[in-house]
Amino acid sequence: MRAALLLLAVLLTACGAPEPPLVVGELEITKPMPGRRMSAGYLVLANNTDEPLRITRVESPQFNSVEVHETTITDGVSRMRKLAELTVPAHDSVTLQRGGKHLMLMGPKDLEGAVTLQFFSGGTPILSVNYTFPEEGDQ
Amino acid sequence: MSPKNLVIAAAVAVALAAGIFLAIRSTAPAVPASALILPEPEPVPQFSLLNQDGDKVDQSVFEGQWDLVFFGFTHCPDICPTTLQVLATAKQTLAGMGQQPLPRIVLVSVDPERDTPEILGQYVDYFGDGNLGLTGTIEEIRKLTTELGVYFEKRGTEGDNYVVDHWAGVYVIDPDGKRHSLIGSPHVVDNYVRDLPILMDDR
Numbered sequence: 215m216r217a218a219l220l221l222l223a224v225l226l227t228a229c230g231a232p233e234p235p236l237v238v239g240e241l242e243i244t245k246p247m248p249g250r251r252m253s254a255g256y257l258v259l260a261n262n263t264d265e266p267l268r269i270t271r272v273e274s275p276q277f278n279s280v281e282v283h284e285t286t287i288t289d290g291v292s293r294m295r296k297l298a299e300l301t302v303p304a305h306d307s308v309t310l311q312r313g314g315k316h317l318m319l320m321g322p323k324d325l326e327g328a329v330t331l332q333f334f335s336g337g338t339p340i341l342s343v344n345y346t347f348p349e350e351g352d353q
Numbered sequence: 354m355s356p357k358n359l360v361i362a363a364a365v366a367v368a369l370a371a372g373i374f375l376a377i378r379s380t381a382p383a384v385p386a387s388a389l390i391l392p393e394p395e396p397v398p399q400f401s402l403l404n405q406d407g408d409k410v411d412q413s414v415f416e417g418q419w420d421l422v423f424f425g426f427t428h429c430p431d432i433c434p435t436t437l438q439v440l441a442t443a444k445q446t447l448a449g450m451g452q453q454p455l456p457r458i459v460l461v462s463v464d465p466e467r468d469t470p471e472i473l474g475q476y477v478d479y480f481g482d483g484n485l486g487l488t489g490t491i492e493e494i495r496k497l498t499t500e501l502g503v504y505f506e507k508r509g510t511e512g513d514n515y516v517v518d519h520w521a522g523v524y525v526i527d528p529d530g531k532r533h534s535l536i537g538s539p540h541v542v543d544n545y546v547r548d549l550p551i552l553m554d555d556r
């Protein structure tokens with residue numbers, strides 16, 4: 215009886231609302247500055263799996279290209295570099311924030327509506343999220 | 354000593370102590386926590402650049418007001434707008450507190466190839482009225498930055514996709530157009546709100 219209950223509990227945990235492997239939080243996308251053709255995306259990526267997750271590509275239908283960049287400040291000098299991929303360790307998270315790692319969104323096409331971000335690991339799509347810009351003067 | 358005299362003596366002692374306390378308070382120089390004040394107020398080197406209206410300006414553009422000078426480029430979506438926003442927010446906060454004078458925010462482009470006066474103007478205007486943008490030939494920009502010890506270098510020249518590494522600090526220039534102090538990154542609004550009145554009171 216106890217064993218059966220325990221099994222039931224395990225099954226319920228396993229079956230009830232499976233957690234997505236990758237979760238995005240605190241997403242913020244800046245609008246391009248006046249006259250500029252690029253902006254930045256900031257977010258927290260959390261990996262719920264037992265394996266590290268490699269993000270090798272990010273796409274957005276609203277931008278020509280999306281790259282993962284990292285700004286570092288060493289000896290007072292700011293450097294921005296493209297990262298070939300981003301690894302989110304198992305059961306851990308990676309924070310993309312101002313002055314650090316960020317999504318570099320280049321060549322905006324249509325920013326009237328929501329922005330969709332698609333994350334790929336190798337050829338496999340692993341997550342798609344939407345972002346709606348706050349109303350003007352809402353910040 | 355009679356009780357009455359004792360009271361007077363005590364009152365005098367208290368008054369003296371209070372006076373000494375006030376004197377100490379008003380003479381102890383307030384020390385900026387985030388800025389390095391330069392030992393010698395040297396003038397800014399000579400240069401000839403363009404402001405955001407396309408007008409030729411020289412080193413005298415720094416005379417007449419306190420300037421917070423940042424060296425950056427408008428193709429930078431991360432650290433440059435973040436820093437300029439900190440400066441703009443600090444200035445707004447100081448204005449709300451009735452601080453006088455208020456500094457001007459200056460962006461010197463380290464990417465004149467892409468930063469035309471017009472583009473630079475749209476960019477600096479975004480952060481408020483009265484800001485100054487400076488651009489021009491790379492030689493003239495180097496005249497300014499080399500002498501000031503401000504590092505910048507173009508990187509990754511794949512077409513138009515290059516970036517520019519640059520010193521991320523802020524140079525404070527006094528109303529005589531002389532170098533006053535340096536404020537390093539990371540830039541924090543509260544540090545500016547606390548330190549700018551001290552800096553601008555220093556000369």
Ligand SMILES: [Cu+2]
Pocket residue numbers: 283284294316317318430431
């Ligand atoms: Cu970037």
